[in-house]
Amino acid sequence: MEHKGFSICDMIPLLNQLPSHVANAIVVIVFLLIVAQLGTRGLRKDPKKYFIPEAKLTFRTAGEMIVEGVLKIVKDNMGPRGPEFMMIIGTLALFIFVSNVLGLIPGFHSPTETLNTTGACAITVFFLTHYYGFREHGIKYLKHFTGPVIWLAPLMVPIELIGHFVRPVSLSVRLFGNIFGDHYICAIVFGLVPFLVPLPMMLLGIFVAIVQTLVFILLSMAYFSGAIEEIEHEG
Numbered sequence: 001m002e003h004k005g006f007s008i009c010d011m012i013p014l015l016n017q018l019p020s021h022v023a024n025a026i027v028v029i030v031f032l033l034i035v036a037q038l039g040t041r042g043l044r045k046d047p048k049k050y051f052i053p054e055a056k057l058t059f060r061t062a063g064e065m066i067v068e069g070v071l072k073i074v075k076d077n078m079g080p081r082g083p084e085f086m087m088i089i090g091t092l093a094l095f096i097f098v099s100n101v102l103g104l105i106p107g108f109h110s111p112t113e114t115l116n117t118t119g120a121c122a123i124t125v126f127f128l129t130h131y132y133g134f135r136e137h138g139i140k141y142l143k144h145f146t147g148p149v150i151w152l153a154p155l156m157v158p159i160e161l162i163g164h165f166v167r168p169v170s171l172s173v174r175l176f177g178n179i180f181g182d183h184y185i186c187a188i189v190f191g192l193v194p195f196l197v198p199l200p201m202m203l204l205g206i207f208v209a210i211v212q213t214l215v216f217i218l219l220s221m222a223y224f225s226g227a228i229e230e231i232e233h234e235g
Contacts, residue, residue, distance in 0.1 A: 100209030
């Protein structure tokens with residue numbers, strides 16, 4: 001279910017031909033690309049600027065603070081190997097957060113209000129988890145599914161498989177449900193009282209956007225860490 005009424009995508013014929021969640025996801029991606037371009041403008045011409053911090057708040061300094069914040073979270077939760085996963089975790093964090101907040105802006109719908117978008121993010125995490133596992137351990141990665149004692153394998157393998165296949169469902173439904181519910185309530189309140197009163201709801205919406213982004217990336221990091229960790233088996 002989506003909010004009714006004017007959408008910014010209606011002003012752009014090309015986007016209007018696409019499903020709402022796809023069109024708004026493109027808006028998010030273009031926005032992030034523009035911000036990244038503005039933040040790195042001039043750095044390629046003068047590499048020395050990488051080592052010289054700017055004295056005022058700019059796109060570059062704001063971007064550096066965001067990247068450093070996400071990197072700290074990754075290191076705190078994944079240890080020394082955390083930076084290896086910074087690209088995927090950082091991408092997920094920025095895309096999900098901006099998508100969550102987008103729905104609070106009149107004329108836009110959040111891409112994460114649909115299971116198509118949240119499911120795509122969750123499935124990406126699912127496949128990357130096993131990619132990292134096989135890259136780290138090779139065929140021995142399959143031992144992660146047999147449990148700590150090899151003779152328990154007939155019992156543990158089905159349980160582990162079910163647990164792994166439920167992960168993308170849990171990730172996608174949790175994110176979708178919380179963002180859809182929050183934005184739907186904000187839309188109702190705004191429709192009943194269109195001035196000032198909805199502002200606290202919008203602040204709550206930003207808080208929910210942050211929390212749900214953190215939950216998604218924290219669970220993703222836990223899955224990645226589990227895939228690359230060593231498991232000892234008894235005979």
